[in-house]
Amino acid sequence: MLLEVKNLRVQFDTLMGLSSPVDGISFSLEKGETLGIVGESGCGKSMSASAILRLVPPPGRIVDGEVLLDGTDLLKASAANMRQVRGHYMSMVLQDPVASLNPVFPIGNQVAEAVTVSQRLRRRSLKEKVIELLQRVRIPSAENRIYEYPHQMSGGMRQRVAGAISFASNDLKVLIADEPTTALDVTVQAQYLDLLKELQADVGFGLIFISHDIGAVAELCDKVSVMYAGKIVETGPTRTIINHPRHPYTKALLDCLPRLNEVKRLEPIGGEPPNPFAFPPGCRFAPRCPRATELCHTQYPDFVQIDENHDAACWYANES
Ligand SMILES: Nc1ncnc2c1ncn2[C@@H]1O[C@H](COP(=O)(O)OP(=O)(O)OP(=O)(O)O)[C@@H](O)[C@H]1O
Ligand SMILES: [Mg+2]
Structure with missing residues (x-):
């Protein structure tokens, strides 16, 4: 496996208290593969990317987990080794390219x-x-x-x-593209996605594509992880996630999208994501979830494996 992230956790100790914007996420990426990470603003996508490259801004710290690149744990690497990793093997295209140029x-x-x-x-x-x-x-x-x-x-x-x-x-092995297209107009976005695909085909790097744009994710990604309030709540092959989502949050996200040949008023997801300084004790989506029961409000659900490559953290993931 090219990249394996296991139980990665980032913590901020601030005046407002402790928060974990990335709270134990795990995923893996093979050579040449593209993983999409989607979720509402503030769910921890960029912070996860920073953590993988060990660039979490202070006072944030990585407090748990492993980031294995070709089997070597980057969280145990020296600062000098880490600079080498960032110079040679892993790189990030930032959310705002204009700001990243001098x-x-x-x-x-x-x-x-x-x-x-x-x-x-x-x-x-x-x-x-x-x-x-x-x-x-x-x-x-x-x-x-x-x-x-x-x-x-x-x-x-x-x-x-x-x-x-x-x-x-x-010798780039992993590229993380964080919202690479938000600052661009639609045609330019499409060209940029094509370019990413071509380069990946040439160089063969693993790509982590972070986006709000499910259309772009559908075009580019082999598999998708859906994040909510610092956790991954569902992972699966892109087609499966789009056509047969099992987590109510994934379903709600997809319901916000316009569908072809369908005149439907877009419904934003009701309610707001939880305050990161006070996550609810059970499932973090429970306060907004139409399916939530007493159990959901009190206990965080384990991942339910639906298929070989598809799992969802919902007590009712096996209901269709
Ligand atoms: N310096 C900080 N101190 C405390 N919390 C922080 C700090 N920086 C970021 N956070 C928190 O980390 C959480 C995740 O932020 P992140 O930027 O990863 O979200 P995101 O999913 O990338 O959102 P977007 O889609 O808007 O880019 C947010 O709730 C944010 O409040
Ligand atoms: Mg972000």
């Missing part, structure tokens, strides 16, 4: 800096490598554009530059 340097310099982390190259070969990376993310006339500053480029092109920075390593 406005005062030409984009060529910024891509070059990312290359230098993993490879020592003479200036001429470095420049060639930078151009090659920009071409790889389909930036037209890359050789002229290395001197441009971020503000001279369109949103879509900046997104590609941010992509080139994440793909700078020759």
Whole structure:
């Protein structure tokens, strides 16, 4: 297995008390595979990504779990080893690519800096490598554009530059794309998803694709994990999750989507996600769940295995 995350838990100790925005999540990813992570805003998707790369901002801490990359636990690695891992093997494309670029340097310099982390190259070969990376993310006339500053480029092109920075390593194994398309318009989004797919086919990295956009997830992902209030509540093959969800939260999320050939008023999920400083004792979705019983309000449900690759944390997951 390329990447195995086991029982990963992040804790914040703040003035308001203790909270666990990532509360014991587990999943695995094979080479060339794409895992989607979906869920409402604030459920812990980005924090999970940061935890996998050991970039949780203070006062947050990883308090439990394992992150096994090719069998080695990154949570036990030294800081120096971890920098190597981030430079060579695991990389993240950020939610806001514009914010991740430095406005005062030409984009060529910024891509070059990312290359230098993993490879020592003479200036001429470095420049060639930078151009090659920009071409790889389909930036037209890359050789002229290395001197441009971020503000001279369109949103879509900046997104590609941010992509080139994440793909700078020759031996990228895992790429985490966190909401890579929210800042872009629809056509540019579609192109970017195509690009991700092509690059994955070329390089063969495992991709973790974090998104609100179930349409994009359906197009890109082999399997999906649904997060709610710091926990994964359902995981399964993408088709199964979309067509036969078993967790009431997954069902509610899908009910919010417009369906083709169906005129239906979109219903947002009633109620709000729980306050992370005071999660309810039982199932965290119970206060909003139409199916909830006394049991749901008092005891957190274990995962019920529905199929070989499909499980859901619901007391009633076996009801259809
Ligand atoms: N510095 C912090 N101190 C305490 N809690 C924090 C801190 N930063 C983030 N959190 C909490 O972590 C939780 C998860 O946040 P995260 O950014 O992972 O959500 P998300 O699922 O990525 O949401 P979105 O879809 O909006 O990007 C949130 O409830 C947030 O309040
Ligand atoms: Mg986020």
